Amino acid sequence: MTVTQTPSTAQEPRDDLREHVRDAARRSKRAAAELALLNRGTKDRLLHAMADALVRRAPEVLEANERDIAAGRESGLSEALIDRLTLNTGRIESMADGLRTVAGLPDPVGEVLRGQVLPNGLQLRQVRVPLGVVGMVYEGRPNVTVDAAGLALKSGNSALLRGSSSAARSNDAEVRILRDVLAEFDLPLDAVQLLPSEDRASVQHLITARGLVDVVIPRGGAGLIQAVVENATVPAIETGVGNCHVYVDRAADQDTALEVLVNSKARRPSVCNSAETFLVHSEIADEFLPRALAALAEAGVTVHGDERVRATGGEDVVPATEEDWDAEYLSLDIAAKVVDSLDDAVEHIREHSSAHTEAIVSADYRATQRFTAQVDAAAVMVNASTAFTDGGEFGMGAEIGISTQKLHARGPMALPELTSTKWIAYGDGHVRPTGS
Amino acid sequence: MTVTQTPSTAQEPRDDLREHVRDAARRSKRAAAELALLNRGTKDRLLHAMADALVRRAPEVLEANERDIAAGRESGLSEALIDRLTLNTGRIESMADGLRTVAGLPDPVGEVLRGQVLPNGLQLRQVRVPLGVVGMVYEGRPNVTVDAAGLALKSGNSALLRGSSSAARSNDAEVRILRDVLAEFDLPLDAVQLLPSEDRASVQHLITARGLVDVVIPRGGAGLIQAVVENATVPAIETGVGNCHVYVDRAADQDTALEVLVNSKARRPSVCNSAETFLVHSEIADEFLPRALAALAEAGVTVHGDERVRATGGEDVVPATEEDWDAEYLSLDIAAKVVDSLDDAVEHIREHSSAHTEAIVSADYRATQRFTAQVDAAAVMVNASTAFTDGGEFGMGAEIGISTQKLHARGPMALPELTSTKWIAYGDGHVRPTGS
Incomplete structure (x- = not known):
């Protein structure tokens, strides 16, 4: 589908945005099918190359970040939010280090969790597989873009990112660099996508793209988390609120x-x-x-x-x-x-x-x-x-958030928490008796 | 709160029903806190006693079932649905056998999934714990009532059951028997509760009781499953549709x-x-x-x-x-x-x-x-x-449904799939350095 650039009626932009998000999710899903088959060596090399590219092209990110900060000051963003938004060489180095740490972690994909030969001889095993498309909704911290993309890619998932509009230029610069590295590796660019953030509605479209997005993880304040969890029809993971x-x-x-x-x-x-x-x-x-x-x-x-x-x-x-x-x-x-x-x-x-x-x-x-x-x-x-209570402290090497819900994952979430499982049964013409 | 028996305005019944469901969920949650602490021995004896009571009191269930069938015929239920609804001595025996099978399965609660001593000496372990309150929404199969209650109890959870109105009398008779056994064991009756089914709205109230219900599992046709999954704000597990x-x-x-x-x-x-x-x-x-x-x-x-x-x-x-x-x-x-x-x-x-x-x-x-x-x-x-693809065939001993989603559980779900986890860290005055 084609996104109309110049909507002619008031209704159109909203519908266009919905289709734009859904189209991005569809492309994300196709990319995920390729990512699921990558072996650890390729993924680790990819993350190292991304880390290097971020450091090498730091000036691009810093320049975009300066424009975000200027716009933030103009719109009256608090100093605390400006601080959260601000990148510098040190912070970019830490994002790159984060990617290298994730590269050093074991690949969860393919791990055999359970396995047995059933009484009828069927060989059954349960293996870890990527979730597919991981949607992230987050606030004005531009480091989340790189952290989330790194964890998603290492676990064989596509990252569909919806950051804050206050960090739009910074996020965009980061994603451009990550995608350039994907291109160098001949991997689908759609594996990392940044959704438009100028309209709040893109969050809603993302969290209701059932069948296209496999999980959505909100990261930010209690208000954001509640809004995502309560309005999502896509499975969501509640994170972070800590009383x-x-x-x-x-x-x-x-x-x-x-x-x-x-x-x-x-x-x-x-x-x-x-x-x-x-x-x-x-x-x-x-x-x-x-x-x-x-x-x-x-x-x-x-x-x-x-x-x-x-x-x-x-x-x-x-x-x-x-x-x-x-x-x-x-x-x-x-x-x-x-x-x-x-x-x-x-x-x-x-x-x-x-x-x-x-x-x-x-x-x-x-x-x-x-x-x-x-x-x-x-x-x-x-x-x-x-x-x-922290992924790093718990020895997970990284963390995409801390789940406070009981389903799927509880506590710090890292690579295994970004996977699902698949049962594979190897038979030799096995059929199930009628009436069993 | 007290449920008003004779609503005086048109608005009241709906509000009352919502409060009735929420109150049931709150009591279910309190019961779950007790169930979580039961050891396997008690739970297994409970399930065996429930099995025996069901067989001993089969005439009560069959009498209630006959009334359901008569009402079903009167309201023009198809023969297929009548068949699904119909109980006989053999079917009651199989429900009882199901409970005995579940009693024979290992207790998932307390299993240590991961554990290590962190570099700072903190002893960390991840243990399985019950989910808490398991909500079930299902159609006119009265055996699901007993199956679901058995699996929920063995995994330390309360069962909050919302069956079909077509099976209301049968379900009620079954639940009465199960609760009598809970009373014999001095356990909270609220561990197994049947929600009213005459008004469809009770489903909606159940699946939106966030914070009171830990998971809701729909079991039935594609329409029911979609309706539950799309409208739930409580975490839901999509089951069963198989193309x-x-x-x-x-x-x-x-x-x-x-x-x-x-x-x-x-x-x-x-x-x-x-x-x-x-x-x-x-x-x-x-x-x-x-x-x-x-x-x-x-x-x-x-x-x-x-x-x-x-x-x-x-x-x-x-x-x-x-x-x-x-x-x-x-x-x-x-x-x-x-x-x-x-x-x-x-x-x-x-x-x-x-x-x-x-x-x-x-x-x-x-x-x-x-x-x-x-x-x-x-x-x-x-x-x-x-x-x-079946819990019994996969050696799980039983099954509460087959998850077709990727989060939490995928494929046949039995006891471990009805649990969450908890991290427990044993320290000796451990504090985290500032800046780490």
């Missing part, structure tokens, strides 16, 4: 608890694995709370506490409202509550958790066993910071 | 091809793994087609062929239209086409397959390798009937 708790048990080593708590909150408050609430057992609250409040204050953290926390912290503690228990602050704020038992802590977490990461600090064996069994989250930390 | 192909390669052993073809089509044409199209390589069409058409005719199969098939089969072959290539007949019909190469076969399958099961018959090593690599389906059969 993480640290529970300080009555049997906690208090020095350990202080370190874990402060690290969980203050190491990098803007990321999803940072703690947003801490719960402390009433039996040690009198002793622990003053130390915790002092340590948090020293780290620049504002505490939003319930009445019992305020009884200790006084005026320095902001009164917590019901909203605080559900807040993902992503800032130097933390909610705090005194609980009377491990059961109360588990119950509070069950009610308010986003099922990302929950931590317990305790020296009591049974308490840790009960907490890990009863708390339902992607990751449960025992005497360790919530900050460890 | 399966048998490709007879130029290097096929023709006797093998005949057996595989006839078995794939005619063994049980009403199930999703039966073949709906066969493709034959033009180099052997002259010799193979007459034999194939004769064998299919003998099995009572009507062939819908393209022009080249009709050139051989003449008047006995119904002219195929474009629709035939996409049809899931589920009857003694098959579409047939002559292709000029394996590539053409793969291309045709790529365009029309529902990604359920595809088969190749060939004695050529490279042809089988290419076909298994290039065809993207839940299962690929080499020199074997499509009829083998």
